Amino acid sequence: MRFIVPLAIFIVLVVVLAVGLKLDPRYVPSPLIDKPAPEFTLTRLADPAAQVARQDLLGRPLLLNVWASWCSACRIEHPLLVELARREQVEIIGLNYKDTREDAAAWLKAHGDPYRDSIFDPEGKLGLDLGVYGVPETFVIDAAGVIRYKQVGPLTPEVWQQEIKPLLARLAQPRP
Amino acid sequence: MKRAFPALLLALALGRVQAADTPFEFADAATEQRYHKLAAELRCLVCQNQSLADSHADLAQDLRDEVYRMLNEGRTDEEIVGFLVERYGDFVLYRPPVSGTTSLLWFGPLLLLLGAGVVWWRMGRARAPAAAPDPDEAAAIAALKRSRNEES
């Protein structure tokens, strides 16, 4: 009887390892899903005098896209964002993360600006509160300011079609 | 595989080569010790398995700065750890929390040890007489033993 135990344990181990092959060990899921977006007070990228705070995110579901001019992967998703803003009328707010105003403005000029607005976060404070660990990242925030989804890495058409678009549609429906 | 792609690109995203490694000044030895312990037990999220203390990544420096700032504000270790877990989840802890899902992790070794103890006890206790050894084998063993020293 005891001779079967090692084999049994091994079978369990192999199953675990096989499942593990499909997972990404470096992906960090966000603990902020279904929690309210954090409070913050920062300035607009375009206007150092204009303040922006959490309440400006309320009222309608939107995407919050974390980007920076020094981020090479951001360039990969940027055309998709521009198109989403234009064609699908998606509201995208940018979070310019640990950047300078000049570099950020120049980058937007060169690659297009899909953002209704960009928040300027030079020290990454809001990024820290959002649990940002690698740009680009995109959050889906609902009308009440609750985070509903987090995309780590560039946004792809598949993720848009399969995850975010249906989610935004659900969030847009008026609650009873 | 869908998830591996973003991870690969994360590496690209961190395109800035500049790294960070600022030494801190501490008010007293106790705070310094607390800082070292925290930095060693918190994980750098963008690294391939390094603690906050050992990593040169930008984010690691940011998080070290946060830990330092909170220590100077007088927060407790639990508050500092809780702050980071709120934002990054349990992944950031090298000492996993003791909870329902990790109970097997924390108590497993003890169970294994107890199990081994039981095995050891039973094998040392009343042993049923072993099956009579094969007579040829016994003779061969005896022959081998005779032909060389048996000591140590």
Add this chain to the structure above:
Amino acid sequence: MIPEIGLFLCVLALALAVVQVAFPTIGLWRRDAAWLAMARPAARAQFACLLAAFAVLVHAFLVNDFSLVYVAQNSNSALPWPYRVSATWGAHEGSLLLWALILAGWTLAVTLRDRELPGDIAGIVTAVMGLVSIAFLLFMLFTSNPFARELPAPPDGADLNPLLQDPGLIIHPPMLYMGYVGFAVPFAFAIAALVSGRLTPGWARWARPWALTAWLFLTLGIALGSWWAYYELGWGGWWFWDPVENASFMPWLLGTALIHSLAVTDKRGTFKSWTVLLAIGAFSLSLLGTFLVRSGVLTSVHAFATDPARGVFVLGILGVAVGGSLTLYAWRGPKVLAGGSYEPVSRETFLLANSLLLAVSTATILLGTIYPLVLDALGLGKISVGPPYFNLVFGLLMLPLALALGWGQFARWREDSLRRLWGQLRYAAGAALLLGVCAVFVLDGPTRITAAIGLALALWVALSTLVGVWQRCAGRASPLATLLAQPRGFVGQVLAHLGFAMTVAGVCLTGALSVDRHERMAPGDSVELGGYEFRFESLNEFTGPNFQADEALFLVTRNGRTVAELRPQKRFYKVRGMPMTEAGIDAGFTRDLYVSLGEPLEGRAWSVRLHYKAYIRWIWLGAVLMAAGGLIAATDRRYRIKATEPAAGVATQEA
């Protein structure tokens, strides 16, 4: 042209491996010794082919043949030639070729000695090792071909990872592989016992030197890795419980259990099922380690560039090899592996405790290493398991082990009494206890209690070992001659146990007594640490063969006398665009003085880490002693057996 020859040689080696498996299998089935005997030349020819193929790959690196993808990815014309040679095993594909070569080498060694075995057992052993060869050669040829070409060839290569451009990294992987692969021999031998349905009288005696040799190489490999990490990574640490480190440590722990369990089965014929299981387990963990390192399932600083497709292949190898052997164990074990008896207090009991504790430690490390994966797979969240967990749990498990060691190496076979043991060892126990108590008061810091316990146990092990030596040698006409005349198995045991005590002591002392500082320093600044003064004298720039470096000169003085000049560097490797730090270390038996440069700050200031590492060399010296003990024990003359019985039921040719 030449690399294609290398590829052809690998294919030829695969064909020979198939012969190496098929012929003895047919020989067993038809009970024909002629077929059985074909295994030997096939194995030897396989080794020759792989050696030549390996030489071809090394040659490609030396002549900078960048038309080979593997060379282009891991070398550069500016890379110094020793590193071009070691780049051969610096990444996945080439290291697989090394793995296959070393396996063929071990098989060759077995064929040189297997006339001591019954023919059918020798045949099965060679065939099993051949099966492993086939698996790895197929893996290499189908998914990881080191001879793959890309034309047109790039003008230059991507350089070897700067972390690997270091002498320690040249010998660390070959040592490790010698160990991992070496455990295939006892593994094959265990399979042979199960398949043939009998555990021959000399089974354990034959297997012991093989297990010991594999074990000693693995000991050295792990020690080298730890030492390398210490001086190369710049933060003064020497073990991080990283998944890949754990992947090497687990086979070592089971291998240690195996060599001790083999001693029992050899001397007393008991623990057969346990020893066979350990033999299967040690090699299985080697295979598991191969999987963990190359599949991308766990994050690690050590992992090779990974590919889940390769992971599937290795998982397949793992499943077949380990699953097959454990199925065989479950099926044939009960019949083949019964017997033996011993009293409650005897050397057997202590050795059983040793085996069980090592097995529990192995299982615990495995649990901690894959637990994050398990939770993730079940969708229960993402956690990390790191040094705080492993240090606590492993440390606790080592306590009873060290305790048992002292008693166990002293106890008599089959029957002994606690009273006799206590009589012999009470002074050793008392001294250890005294040391522990003193240490609690002398040391300070958060780790002092655990360090004190560890030191007490280290002294306990050392003293009980020495009492054993004294017992045999004192009071004789010439104690020294008596000592030298002891069987090598005993001498090896003494050395290895003393080495273990030294390592444990080193771990405790370095944890408790080391101090470090992280400072902002500019030339002219001075810092005091551990009774020494470290003065940042100057900063220079220089250019190496494939890097640009800033080198600082630190003068270390004590009471005004110069103790050392340390030259830490911060290098920037141009081709890969990677920074590297080279620490400045003054090594000593009781302490290391360690300085490493962090990042440049404003002006001429740098962030500098300074360490006073107490007794850290003891950790690796202890490991070297353990390996030396293993080597001496492996060469014990009593392990040379003549073939005393013909193969069971196999027709032999005319003599």
